Amino acid sequence: MTLLNAPEFNSRSEARKTNLLIGSGVIIVLAAVIGVGGYIMGHGWFFSLLPVEHHINVFLDALQSKDYNKAYGMWMNDPDWQQHPQKYDYTIQRFTEDWTTASDWGPITSHKVDISKRTGSGVIIAVKVNHSPKELFLWYEKSNGTMTYSPYELGH
Numbered sequence: 001m002t003l004l005n006a007p008e009f010n011s012r013s014e015a016r017k018t019n020l021l022i023g024s025g026v027i028i029v030l031a032a033v034i035g036v037g038g039y040i041m042g043h044g045w046f047f048s049l050l051p052v053e054h055h056i057n058v059f060l061d062a063l064q065s066k067d068y069n070k071a072y073g074m075w076m077n078d079p080d081w082q083q084h085p086q087k088y089d090y091t092i093q094r095f096t097e098d099w100t101t102a103s104d105w106g107p108i109t110s111h112k113v114d115i116s117k118r119t120g121s122g123v124i125i126a127v128k129v130n131h132s133p134k135e136l137f138l139w140y141e142k143s144n145g146t147m148t149y150s151p152y153e154l155g156h
């Protein structure tokens with residue numbers, strides 16, 4: 001086939017190719033914005049840490065509503081902890097004291113999960129509690145779903 005025998009121009013085919021290229025470009029840009037946006041906002045690449053933040057938020061909601069049994073089960077990642085309380089050295093009594101009277105955070109009246117960062121085997125979550133300027137840093141262990149106080153603080 002020579003240039004003089006070229007096939008007839010098909011406007012529908014060309015429009016479809018153009019639309020596919022534009023659509024692909026939009027999807028790539030959107031994926032990049034969502035991926036980087038999650039990281040910049042402190043919620044992990046592609047907002048991957050939002051499930052952990054939600055888990056922490058539910059835990060703090062339980063503390064705020066004084067449902068210490070539910071909160072303790074979430075802390076230990078064992079909703080059936082009452083079937084075997086002897087399994088844990090950290091007792092429900094001590095847990096309740098730590099989150100009420102014997103705590104810098106006192107009874108929780110308000111909270112807001114601020115940011116989170118994946119590091120090592122877990123996730124560090126920064127939480128504003130009781131409108132305090134100081135943040136509470138919690139550690140969520142990815143391997144077993146337990147929580148504890150974070151040994152590290154996030155600088156943000």
